[in-house]
Amino acid sequence: MSNRSSNTAAVPEAKSALDRFKFEVANELGVPLTDGYNGNLTSKQNGSVGGYMVKKMIEAQERQMSGTGSAMPTSGTQM
Numbered sequence: 001m002s003n004r005s006s007n008t009a010a011v012p013e014a015k016s017a018l019d020r021f022k023f024e025v026a027n028e029l030g031v032p033l034t035d036g037y038n039g040n041l042t043s044k045q046n047g048s049v050g051g052y053m054v055k056k057m058i059e060a061q062e063r064q065m066s067g068t069g070s071a072m073p074t075s076g077t078q079m
Helices: 012-029 043-066
Strands: none
Touching: 012 043
């Protein structure tokens, strides 16, 4: 079995936008995410950021597929 990480961007050009989105979501959720090492955060805190990001991306994709919104999720939208 290979030791290669599967945590690679499918579209490397999107990395900076995803990083900005991650920090916006963390800020919105009150998670003290910093640039660099975040080993002081709990699994629950990290999971909440990732989970909320996925939720917002799915909502944005559904809006795009229905033709009623933009493709890029924003953390400031109301649910």
